[in-house]
């Protein structure tokens with residue numbers, strides 16, 4: 001099995017303006033050290049309006065924090081008012097971009113087809129997509145969480161070649177656990193993350209599947225991260241609310257100490 005470096009990504013959602021973003025990244029940079037970065041990759045997914053400020057800070061101070069966006073357009077350029085292209089994100093040296101977050105699926109009607117086009121757009125411009133998948137409460141109650149989530153994996157990766165899929169990050173986020181304080185048990189997380197890895201092996205190869213990082217997301221905090229990370233198929237977390245508290249996020253990055 002390939003060793004996978006955990007990825008802790010803070011998804012700020014629609015929080016922190018560009019000035020607050022600078023202060024927040026400075027706090028993270030002050031607290032994190034080389035040992036942290038060697039053990040765990042750290043990223044922040046920030047509002048579009050923060051990207052230039054974060055880029056300037058990261059470049060200027062040679063920070064090891066990676067950054068990226070929370071969405072991108074499926075289109076290259078042109079008359080798509082309000083959209084931001086992969087090329088624009090790439091120009092800002094983004095490493096990551098979230099695709100198909102449940103809030104995009106829910107409030108912006110993003111389908112698996114749209115997510116698939118966005119995954120392809122991300123790769124086209126050298127960005128690593130973090131493909132978000134996960135079931136709602138009704139699906140969970142019916143016991144269909146694995147089938148539902150794997151269908152989203154299939155849809156998001158349709159016709160994506162292995163050389164691209166090898167670098168994808170998949171974030172399993174049960175919708176009922178997002179921002180609710182209702183965290184999935186480590187066993188719940190493992191069940192679906194393990195199934196996602198199994199599906200990647202079927203779609204591509206075991207070797208590829210063993211190298212892909214699968215994150216858990218949903219009410220992750222310093223107090224629950226260690227048990228979640230102890231699961232064999234969980235390789236990091238996509239952290240919402242707790243990523244807005246620099247001290248808490250640093251503790252999550254240092255999950256081995258919790």
Ligand SMILES: O=C[C@H](O)COP(=O)(O)O
Pocket residue numbers: 011101173177178179180181217218219220238239240241242
């Ligand atoms: O992208 C992050 C997830 O939506 C989780 O959010 P949360 O940590 O606030 O529950």
